[in-house]
Amino acid sequence: MSADVSFTPTPIAQPLDDYLREVVQTLQAAVTQGMRRAADDPHAANPQIADCEEILSVIMAGDVKEWLGT
Numbered sequence: 001m002s003a004d005v006s007f008t009p010t011p012i013a014q015p016l017d018d019y020l021r022e023v024v025q026t027l028q029a030a031v032t033q034g035m036r037r038a039a040d041d042p043h044a045a046n047p048q049i050a051d052c053e054e055i056l057s058v059i060m061a062g063d064v065k066e067w068l069g070t
Contacts, residue, residue, distance in 0.1 A: 015068050020059075027055055 034048030058067075 012064070012068065012070075016064060019067050023055060023059060027052055030055070 030048045030051045034045035034052075037044035037048065
């Protein structure tokens, strides 16, 4: 049995989607750059790994109001 469920986006949905899209793109860029550096020297990727850890810790904290400046 399936229910027909529809959702109405909240006003915060679009800004939050935009913010998280930027976060994913930033993470992807850091990983790409880190992988390029790691190919020559594994320790050279440490700054990008630190960047990824920092970005992920901010996201995991979940302070949406801070992210969006509201």
